[in-house]
Amino acid sequence: xxxxxxxxxxxxxxxxxxxxxxxxxxxxxxxxxxxxxxxxxxxxxxxxxxxxxxxxxxxxxxxxxxxxxxxxxxxxxxxxxxxxxxxxxxxxxxxxxxxxxxxxxxxxxxxxxxxxxxxxxxxxxxxxxxxxxxxxxxxxxxxxxxxxxxxxxxxxxxxxxxxxxxxxxxxxxxxxxxxxxxxxxxxxxxxxxxxxxxxxxxxxxxxxxxxxxxxxxxxxxxxxxxxxxxxxxxxxxxxxxxxxxxxxxxxxxxxxxxxx
Amino acid sequence: xxxxxxxxxxxxxxxxxxxxxxxxxxxxxxxxxxxxxxxxxxxxxxxxxxxxxxxxxxxxxxxxxxxxxxxxxxxxxxxxxxxxxxxxxxxxxxxxxxxxxxxxxxxxxxxxxxxxxxxxxxxxxxxxxxxxxxxxxxxxxxxxxxxxxxxxxxxxxxxxxxxxxxxxxxxxxxxxxxxxxxxxxxxxxxxxxxxxxxxxxxxxxxxxxxxxxxxxxxxxxxxxxxxxxxxxxxxxxxxxxxxxxxxxxxxxxxxxxxxx
Numbered sequence: 001x002x003x004x005x006x007x008x009x010x011x012x013x014x015x016x017x018x019x020x021x022x023x024x025x026x027x028x029x030x031x032x033x034x035x036x037x038x039x040x041x042x043x044x045x046x047x048x049x050x051x052x053x054x055x056x057x058x059x060x061x062x063x064x065x066x067x068x069x070x071x072x073x074x075x076x077x078x079x080x081x082x083x084x085x086x087x088x089x090x091x092x093x094x095x096x097x098x099x100x101x102x103x104x105x106x107x108x109x110x111x112x113x114x115x116x117x118x119x120x121x122x123x124x125x126x127x128x129x130x131x132x133x134x135x136x137x138x139x140x141x142x143x144x145x146x147x148x149x150x151x152x153x154x155x156x157x158x159x160x161x162x163x164x165x166x167x168x169x170x171x172x173x174x175x176x177x178x179x180x181x182x183x184x185x186x187x188x189x190x191x192x193x194x195x196x197x198x199x200x201x202x203x204x205x206x207x208x209x210x211x212x213x214x215x216x217x218x219x220x221x222x223x224x225x226x227x228x229x230x231x232x233x234x235x236x237x238x239x240x241x242x243x244x245x246x247x248x249x250x251x252x253x254x255x256x257x258x259x260x
Numbered sequence: 261x262x263x264x265x266x267x268x269x270x271x272x273x274x275x276x277x278x279x280x281x282x283x284x285x286x287x288x289x290x291x292x293x294x295x296x297x298x299x300x301x302x303x304x305x306x307x308x309x310x311x312x313x314x315x316x317x318x319x320x321x322x323x324x325x326x327x328x329x330x331x332x333x334x335x336x337x338x339x340x341x342x343x344x345x346x347x348x349x350x351x352x353x354x355x356x357x358x359x360x361x362x363x364x365x366x367x368x369x370x371x372x373x374x375x376x377x378x379x380x381x382x383x384x385x386x387x388x389x390x391x392x393x394x395x396x397x398x399x400x401x402x403x404x405x406x407x408x409x410x411x412x413x414x415x416x417x418x419x420x421x422x423x424x425x426x427x428x429x430x431x432x433x434x435x436x437x438x439x440x441x442x443x444x445x446x447x448x449x450x451x452x453x454x455x456x457x458x459x460x461x462x463x464x465x466x467x468x469x470x471x472x473x474x475x476x477x478x479x480x481x482x483x484x485x486x487x488x489x490x491x492x493x494x495x496x497x498x499x500x501x502x503x504x505x506x507x508x509x510x511x512x513x514x515x516x517x518x519x520x
Contacts, residue, residue, distance in 0.1 A: 016414075041424060046414040068419055107449035111435065151431070152438050154276075154306040159328055164301060167424045168431050171411070175371065178412050218514035230504055237448075238498035244490055254478035260520035 016046045016177055021121035023049040024166060025086045025129045027137060030056045034133065036066030037163030039073035045170035050077040051086045051127075066163075083129070083141055084203070091124030091196035092117060092239070095137050095145035096165060098158065103226055106147045106237055113149040114172035118180065124196055128169055133162055143229055144199065146236045194241035205245050206232050208252045215259055276306045276437055281381035283309040284426055285346045285389045287397060290316045294393065296326030296334065297423030303330035305430035310337040311346045311387075326423075343389070343401055351384030352377060355397050355405035356425060358418065366407045373409040374432035378440070388429055390422055454501035465505050466492050468512045475519055 024042055029035055029052060036059075039050060050073055059074055067074050080086050087093045094113055097105075108116065117126045129145065131137035142148060151168055153160055160168075197205070210228055213219035219227060240248070284302055289295055289312060296319075299310060310333055319334055327334050340346050347353050354373055357365070368376065377386045389405065391397035402408060411428055413420055420428075457465070470488055473479035479487060500508070 040419065040421065043417045044413045044420045044424070068421070070417065070419075104448070104450040104452055109435070109438070109449070110431075112449070152434055153304045154434075157303045157330065159300065159330075160304045161300065161328070164304070164424065164427045167427055171370075171428050171431075174412050174414075175369070178369070212515065213511055216511065216514035216518050218511045227507060230507060234498050234500055234504050238494050240494055244494050247487055247490060251473055251476065251478045254476040255472065255515055258476050258520065259518045 016174070018118060018121040018177070019046045019173060020048060021125050022047055022117055022173055023051055023086075023090065023125060023127045024170070025051045025053060025083070025127050026055070026162070027053045027083060027129060027141065028056060028132045029162070030133050032057045032060045032063040033066045034162050035059055035077070036063035036068075036070075036074065037161070038130075038166045039063075039067040039070040039077070041163055041167035042170050043070035043073050044167075045174040047170050047173065048073055048076065050074075052077055052079045053083050053086050054081060055079065083144065084200070087127045087129070087144065088198060088200035088203075089125050090127040090199050092120040092126045092147075093129065093145045093199050094127070094147045094149050095129040095142045096131065096169075097142055097148040097150055098136055103229060103233065105142065105145070105233060108147050108149045110149060110151055110169055110172045111176075113147070113169065114176035116147070117173060118176040120196070124198075127199075130162055130166060143232050144203075144236075146239055192241065194243045197240050197242050197245040201242065201245050202235060202240065205240075205248055206235060208249055212252050212255055215256065276434070278378060278381040278437070279306045279433060280308060281385050282307055282377055282433055283311055283346075283350065283385060283387045284430070285311045285313060285343070285387050286315070286422070287313045287343060287389060287401065288316060288392045289422070290393050292317045292320045292323040293326045294422050295319055295337070296323035296328075296330075297421070298390075298426045299323075299327040299330040299333035299337070301423055301427035302430050303333050304427075305434040307430050307433065308333055308336065310334075312337055312339045313343050313346050314341060315339065343404065347387045347389070347404065349385050350387040352380040352386045352407075353389065353405045354387070354407045354409050355389040355402045356391065356429070357402055357408040357410055358396060358413075365402065365405070368407050368409045370409060370411055370429055370432045371436075373407070373429065374436040376407070377433060378436040390426060393422055452501065454503045457500050457502050457505040461502065461505050462495060462500065465500075465508055465512075466495060468509055472512050472515055475516065 024038060024047060026035065026038060035052065035055065042048065042050060063074060064071055094108065094117065120126050129137060151160060151165055209231060210219065214221055284298060284307060286295065286298060295312065295315065302308065302310060323334060324331055354368065354377065380386050389397060411420060411425055469491060470479065474481055
């Protein structure tokens with residue numbers, strides 16, 4: 001229809017290539033069918049990078065059936081042993097969350113999640129993490145994220161299937177591009193001079209900081225409480241660039257040399 | 261979680277009753293499983309009014325299985341012989357469309373569809389019509405609609421399952437209400453557990469950090485370059501709360517004690 005022609009024209013006026021930089025990560029998935037549903041949901045919206053962290057069962061006929069022709073996404077899916085392997089090259093990591101947190105974490109709705117992701121994806125990899133069908137993500141897994149995203153649901157019935165959740169998140173990614181107007185494509189409102197630190201680089205900084213905190217006897221490894229979680233949350237929220245991380249690590253190294 | 265508590269509180273601050281006035285109409289559905297998936301998708305977002313126009317097969321065990329507990333929506337579903345019966349009491353009728361039309365029709369994206377629907381639902385019934393799995397809606401059926409809605413998809417692969425389509429449309433309905441009167445008074449989208457540090461407290465932290473950077477001989481006061489500016493930018497961006505600033509200052513004090 002004219003309307004669909006319009007849609008298609010609209011679409012082709014945008015570049016959707018950045019969607020290649022947006023990765024869907026599924027952690028410890030129980031049902032292979034859900035992996036197929038995820039592949040289909042992703043492909044309908046133009047996403048293709050699927051990473052599976054320790055799936056309980058391998059991709060099988062059920063996955064292929066549910067993927068309904070999105071088999072290329074299934075075939076290209078990477079299986080990795082740990083979440084760190086899945087996100088180490090990502091500049092932005094967002095975890096889906098619906099459970100109680102020990103301390104609050106910056107929370108986005110799916111629309112904000114998509115806007116943030118699409119912006120970042122123009123220059124760097126982005127990972128959206130989905131947890132187990134029954135228990136979601138652990139606190140440790142959620143603490144690795146810059147932000148959390150929560151899909152609003154009916155409080156009396158929030159049984160959102162993981163495939164449906166991936167459909168909603170992927171749909172918002174496509175909408176963010178469809179609706180994006182040129183100009184506001186800058187993460188901090190200005191052209192930034194450096195790339196964001198990767199998740200792995202940020203982990204390196206946090207670990208380095210922890211060592212110094214222990215050496216200085218500020219942190220008792222026997223009784224860390226939530227101190228490191230708060231530090232991790234602070235740095236995740238700031239989304240440091242590579243130079244900022246390097247400066248900080250330089251400071252920590254200089255400090256360590258001075259310890260008696 | 262705090263965030264979910266917030267979500268729930270947020271939600272209960274809104275009235276979602278108007279969702280009772282938004283009807284999902286499925287025309288000539290072939291697979292009973294899709295009717296179950298529709299019920300589940302609707303209920304997760306708070307919709308409950310499902311009308312089936314001449315389904316090819318009756319609601320069956322497959323429907324109930326796929327509805328995953330949203331059986332109340334299935335049991336309440338009305339089966340009618342014609343589309344007119346399904347929409348006669350509706351003030352706004354929107355048809356999902358993806359096929360070429362003989363003449364163009366006012367087209368909404370799912371977000372505009374939701375805004376329009378929620379607005380109208382405060383006073384009148386609204387119907388969103390979904391067509392056959394294979395052929396969608398006929399021209400005559402689409403001509404009965406005030407507007408058409410098109411879910412943007414990947415032009416190379418637009419195989420959006422009808423349950424997924426209903427999930428996206430229903431999600432947008434809920435989002436339209438969530439965002440309509442949501443007081444965006446939460447900096448990070450959740451109830452934060454601490455106040456933000458004051459500008460003075462932040463200055464105190466930066467100065468303290470600078471002293472340690474100089475003592476550790478990382479920073480040359482004679483030639484500071486832009487290092488402190490970058491540090492200041494990083495902490496300003498993170499907008500630390502009072503506890504985070506105190507923890508950091510505690511670390512710096514502990515470090516200073518260790519210097520030889």
